[in-house]
Amino acid sequence: MKTFRYIVMPAIALLLAMNIYVFFYKGFIEPEIDESSEIKSSGEALVVGSFTLTDQNGNKVSDSDFKGKNMLVYFGFTNCPMICPTDMANLTQVLEELGEDAKKIQPVFITIDPQRDTPEQIKTFLSNFYPTFVGLTGTPREIADVANKYRIYYKQVEAEDLQEYTMDHSAYTYLMGKDGKYLAHFRHEQPIEEVVRRISQRIN
Numbered sequence: 001m002k003t004f005r006y007i008v009m010p011a012i013a014l015l016l017a018m019n020i021y022v023f024f025y026k027g028f029i030e031p032e033i034d035e036s037s038e039i040k041s042s043g044e045a046l047v048v049g050s051f052t053l054t055d056q057n058g059n060k061v062s063d064s065d066f067k068g069k070n071m072l073v074y075f076g077f078t079n080c081p082m083i084c085p086t087d088m089a090n091l092t093q094v095l096e097e098l099g100e101d102a103k104k105i106q107p108v109f110i111t112i113d114p115q116r117d118t119p120e121q122i123k124t125f126l127s128n129f130y131p132t133f134v135g136l137t138g139t140p141r142e143i144a145d146v147a148n149k150y151r152i153y154y155k156q157v158e159a160e161d162l163q164e165y166t167m168d169h170s171a172y173t174y175l176m177g178k179d180g181k182y183l184a185h186f187r188h189e190q191p192i193e194e195v196v197r198r199i200s201q202r203i204n
């Protein structure tokens with residue numbers, strides 16, 4: 001009986017707690033990738049992010065237009081109160097610190113709120129950040145497609161205290177190679193110096 005009380009019961013409680021954590025936290029907030037799964041065992045890149053979308057000037061843009069450059073891709077929305085502006089400001093700092101290497105990088109912002117994020121709206125938003133940023137929007141279907149390719153979770157949610165809806169979304173930045181294939185990703189609030197170092201190591 002003691003074994004049951006002191007070992008089995010706590011073990012069950014722990015497992016239960018872990019499952020609840022995984023279900024609510026990992027399941028809803030983070031896509032199913034982590035540092036160790038950057039590259040699948042087959043050698044295939046986990047993320048292959050081809051797209052054709054509309055930029056902040058109203059022009060059609062494809063990922064192939066950026067071949068020969070490393071893309072730094074961030075998904076967010078311009079009405080985001082906190083996380084997106086913080087991440088975009090951090091990415092701006094990262095690019096500034098990369099100096100000459102920043103010329104090898106095409107920073108790309110892709111909205112997950114195409115309903116409100118028109119090219120004009122994105123253009124205004126981007127004026128606060130690194131000058132070479134391209135901002136992309138599209139039809140809801142085009143956005144769903146590209147978000148799916150990048151394993152980005154997003155969902156429209158009603159906010160009780162707000163007039164308008166807000167968006168729940170994963171906040172990852174992807175570094176893509178010159179061939180358009182996945183190289184690395186960075187989490188929200190990953191230290192700037194670490195991001196700078198990892199990008200320098202990976203771009204060519």
Ligand code: NI
Binds near residue numbers: 076077080083084085
């Ligand atoms: Ni956001």
